[in-house]
Amino acid sequence: MSMHKRFRVLILGAGFGGLAAARRLRGSPDVEVTLIDRNATHSYYPMLYEVATGFRHGRDMVGEAALSRGASISYERILARWGCGFVQAAVAAVDPGKKVVRTDDGDEHPYDHLVVSFGFTSDFFGIAGxxxxxxxxxxxxxxxxxxxxxxxxxxxxxxxxxxxxxxxxxxxxxxxxxxxxxxxxxxxxxxxxxxxxxxxxxxxxxxxxxxxxxxxxxxxxxxxxxxxxxxxxxxxxxxxxxxxxxxxxxxxxxxxxxxxxxxxxxxxxxxxxxxxxxxxxxxxCGGIRGSASTAMLGLAVDRKGRIPVDPTMAAQAPDVFAVGDCAALTDPESGKPVPNLAQSAIEMGELAGENIIRRIHGLPLRSFRFHAYPTVIPLGGKNALAHIGTWTAAGLVGFAVRQAASFGYWLKILPFHVALRDFVRSTFSYMSND
Structure with a gap:
């Protein structure tokens, strides 16, 4: 009796795009998914400013831990229930020809399909000092x-x-x-x-x-x-x-x-x-560019250090997809670059995961379709501006929209009762600073 082959999928970087790809691939009998990230926790970037301004909490480790919980969560808590593996290590080298990734601990990780989600680094534009x-x-x-x-x-x-x-x-x-x-x-x-x-x-x-x-x-x-x-x-x-x-x-x-x-x-x-x-x-906070780690693939990058991808999220290397802030994607309908947003990174990751499954089964790959994402800008305390389509709301209504958007993201990666508990706890923690 022949064994059903499981294709090895490596995801480099477990930010918004990387986690979205893993979530799309979870439960598939066709793949064995492993994420590699240098950090042990997933950071929710829209909440980092709350950590930076949490001055009413103590200076000790207890105070910092209380602030950090609302903006980060252990990868193991997320991935264990998805059936995905996790390696905490920095990527040292990528060989697309041999389909092998080497980490800084000396281990080698072979793959059949690779999702690159290295994220971004700040762009200082050569400004002296x-x-x-x-x-x-x-x-x-x-x-x-x-x-x-x-x-x-x-x-x-x-x-x-x-x-x-x-x-x-x-x-x-x-x-x-x-x-x-x-x-x-x-x-x-x-x-x-x-x-x-x-x-x-x-x-x-x-x-x-x-x-x-x-x-x-x-x-x-x-x-x-x-x-x-x-x-x-x-x-x-x-x-x-x-x-x-x-x-x-x-x-x-x-x-x-x-x-x-x-x-x-x-x-x-x-x-x-x-x-x-x-x-x-x-x-x-004046600009970002693709992570310097993208150079490991030996592929051409644009002036922002990002890997050009086609509308299916495929890069110019066999079975390699790139998503999120390290990917340069042009919207096929408008001809404009897809903006660096958490929402677009999530959609890129989901599409890459789906197209890996479709490629395994010999099906046509799907193309990215840009959506006009809601924009929510916190403006201090219980005040925010929300813009959705032609509708704009400010003040407490905008703040409520912002809270709903954050809770919606936690629901995507955590069970309902855990997401609700963590969200309520972090909300009260951050509101105590207002």
Whole structure:
């Protein structure tokens, strides 16, 4: 009697796209799935700003653990019920010709099909001094590092020291806006309570475009700007970071486009070549690129370090698929690049998993179809802006939409009772900081 062959599927990187591929493949009698990731836990990136701004929790390991639980979960808790294997290790080399992956512990992992989901790294655009001086918010460790830096300031303030905290956030996209808003909401609340004064803190948000959140309608961007200004955030548009010198950030008007005059900029100091600001904390949220690990495959990458894929998520190597932030995909209908969003990474991963099954059975592969995903931007405390199609809601309604979206994701990867318990626990933990 012949044995039913099970094809070995390796998934490199267990972020949104990698987990989505594993979820699609779970239970299939045709495959044996193993995920490889250097971390033991899956980070829920939309909640990292809550960890970074969780100042009411203690500085000890208990306080950090309480914050971390709402933004991370053990891979073993997720994958065990899916029947998938997990290897905690860093990928050291990939040989698409021999179909073998080697990890940093020296082990070799052969595969029949490979899903690459290495994720992203921050893009500093060659700005002098920025990478060395700035915090980023791309991992749980990053979020905790930001929190510790701000907690140092708060501790010195409690001891009666005359200190002020100047924070500069680079990038007016979702991460920059929500982090600046949550920081300002906390400081604004402490100021109302009399614990801080207006001169004790300062937050600047720098964005090179003429408005925040350029993917949203103009009215929604204006509403976000109004909310940030109400919280005391100084928003500087049409402004870019030119270089960082120790604790000084040198800003300049953004470069002019062909035919554009300086008067067209909304930069507040467009008559000057540059201006310097002091900052104890610099947070860079101004751009991402594909992980440097993608180079291991020896495939061509685009200018953002991402692996070009066709609409089926297949790369230019036998039985290799790439998904998420390390994949460069053009929407076949619009001809535009698919944006780097959690929702698109999840759909890419699901499609890659489905197409592996279809390839095994000799069926035609399906193509990616881009959807207009809902956008939810937390704006400090129980306030958020939600934009779905032509509908926009702000304030508490937007916050409710945001909570529903987060709970929906936990339901995808956890049993209902576990998802509900963890979600409620983390919600109360984070709301205690408002």
């Amino acid at each position: 920025l990478e060395e001086r700035a915090f980023t918010l791309s991992s749980l460790e990053d979020a905790l590092a930001i929190r510790r830096r701000v907690m140092d300031y708060l501790d010195r303030k409690k001891r009666g020291q005359e200190v002020s905290l100047r924070i500069l956030v680079g990038g007016g996209g979702a991460t920059g806006v929500e982090t600046a808003a949550e920081l300002a909401n906390f400081f604004h609340g402490r100021q109302k309570a009399g614990d801080l004064h207006s001169g004790d803190w300062n937050i600047r948000l720098v964005e090179a475009s003429p408005r925040l959140l350029s993917m949203l309608p103009t009215e929604a961007s204006a509403a976000v700007l109004k909310r940030l200004e109400k919280l005391g955030v100084k928003v500087m548009l049409d402004t870019c970071i030119k270089r960082v010198e120790d604790r000084h950030v040198v800003l300049a008007p953004r470069p002019l486009r062909p035919g554009e005059s300086l008067d067209a900029l909304v930069c507040e100091f467009r008559a000057e070549a540059e201006r310097s600001f002091e900052a104890e904390v610099i947070l860079w």
